[in-house]
Amino acid sequence: MTKEKSTLRIALVCNTAWAIYTYRRGVLRMLTTRGAEVTIIAPRDRTFEPLIEMGCRCIELPVASKGTDPREDLKTLAALYREYRASRPHIVFHYTIKANIYGSIAAMLARVPSIAVTTGLGYTFIQKSRAAQIAKLMYRFAFRFPREVWFLNKDDHHAFKHENLLAHPDRARRLHGEGVDLDEYALEPLPAREDFVFILIGRLLWDKGVAEYVEAARRLKPKFPHARFQLLGPVGVDNPSAISRTDVAGWEAENIVEYLGEASDVRPLVAAADCVVLPSYREGVPRTLMEASAMGRPIVATDVPGCREVVEHGVNGLLCEVKSADSLAQALERMLTLPADERAAMAQRGREKVAREFDEKNVVERYKGTIHAITGISL
Structure with a gap:
């Protein structure tokens, strides 16, 4: 029996509101335009205002996104439990590790159906550290409770199966990335000019392969003086792998890279580039690569989980070895020296x-179908 006259209440929980606003705007638009009450639960940042303008309700969440203090994590769990008990959402979507773990437990305690979306395991997940072992134990416990667990790539799904972290393997689903709005990220012709511009877009973290990118640039610039190497994204972020502004300033002083700061709209900078680079150590399914390909930019990326979902070697870009400045430099040189018509075909x-x-419309349909299957409410 459907509940057509009920107002659908949906909550989305993440360690940053920015990620919900940036990656799930299509889903939010679909929900709000169809009359759902949408609550975003995340630490406050500059995207609270545009989310409220979209028609969402925003709740500030205490979460130590990178900390390991159990007292702070219990505060996160308690805050989510109180919110779920008060607002009684029909379904909650959790993103990122702490929301997945503590949100799934809180939703179970509050008797609220939930979906866990693993947006990427993070490189530390595959290390032998004590923190990684604790995280796996927590995942194994918490993932007993969601109605479904969504994975963005097959490698992450296989990692959870291999580590026996899924109490209900039949609840696992592949989302295959979170989609791109093909109208918003329209195809742009490659620039016609003397210079050749590479750009790396993302939070400036060592785990994103920034050091390898800088070293590759250092090797290639003497041979290809017309090549330019740009960095776009925030420095000094709250992450153990964060790169400082001092590091970047040193590279600028050497004339190796151009630091472009941050941009609320990356499209003009992607359009002005010849190739987008992401030498990351591990990803979910990287949004920057999907957007770059949508806009018609060849890619150089590492042959790691997430990146190889988007890049087919020799088809729409080139893959290189992870943590290897040698391999990256070779791939960048190959891209530089490809005939223009071959790059255009890529x-x-x-x-x-x-x-x-990766069309966002397919992702929106997945959300609609899942919400109807769990709540009985049609969108």
């Missing part, structure tokens, strides 16, 4: 791949 194939596999 660009076109990238657009076609994103349209085929």
Whole structure:
């Protein structure tokens, strides 16, 4: 029996509101335009205002996103439990490790259905550290409770199965990335000019392969003086792997890279580049690569989980070895020296791949179908 006259209440929980606003805007638009009450639960940041303008309700969440103090984590769990008891959402979507673990437990205690979305395991997950072992134990316990567990790539799904972290393996689903708005990220012709511009976009973390990118640039610039190497993204973020502004200033002083700061809209900078680079150590399914391919930019990325979901070697870009400045430099040089028509063909194939596999409309339909299956309410 459906509940057509009920107002659907949906909550989305993450360690940053920015990630919900940036990656799930299509889902939010669909929910709010169809009359759902949407609550965003996350630490306050500058995206609270645009989320409220979209029609969402925003609740500030205490979460130590990188800390390991159990007292802080209990505060997160308690805050989520109180919110779920008070607002009684029909379904909650949890993103990122702490929301997945403590949110799944809080939702179970409050008798609220939930979905856990693993947006990427993080490189520390595959290390042998004590923190990684504790995280796995917590995952194994917490993932007993969600109605479904969504994975963005097959490697993360296989990692959970291999580590026996899924109490209910039949509840695992593949989302295959969180999608790109193909109208918003329209195909742009490659620039016609003398210079050749590489750009790395993302939070400036060592785990994103920034050191390898800088070293590759250092090796290639004497041979290819027309090559430019840009960095776009925040420095000094709250992360153990964060790169400081001092590090970046040193590279700028050497004339190796151009630091572009941050941008609320990356599209003009992607359009002005010839190739987008992401030498990351591990990803979920990287949004920057999906957007770059949608706009018709060839990619150089590492052959790691997440990146290889988007990049087919020799088809829409090139893959290189992880943590290898040598391999990255070779891939960048190959991209530099490819005939223009071959790069243009790569660009076109990238657009076609994103349209085929990562169209945001398909992701929105998955949310609609899951919400109806669990709540009985049609959107």
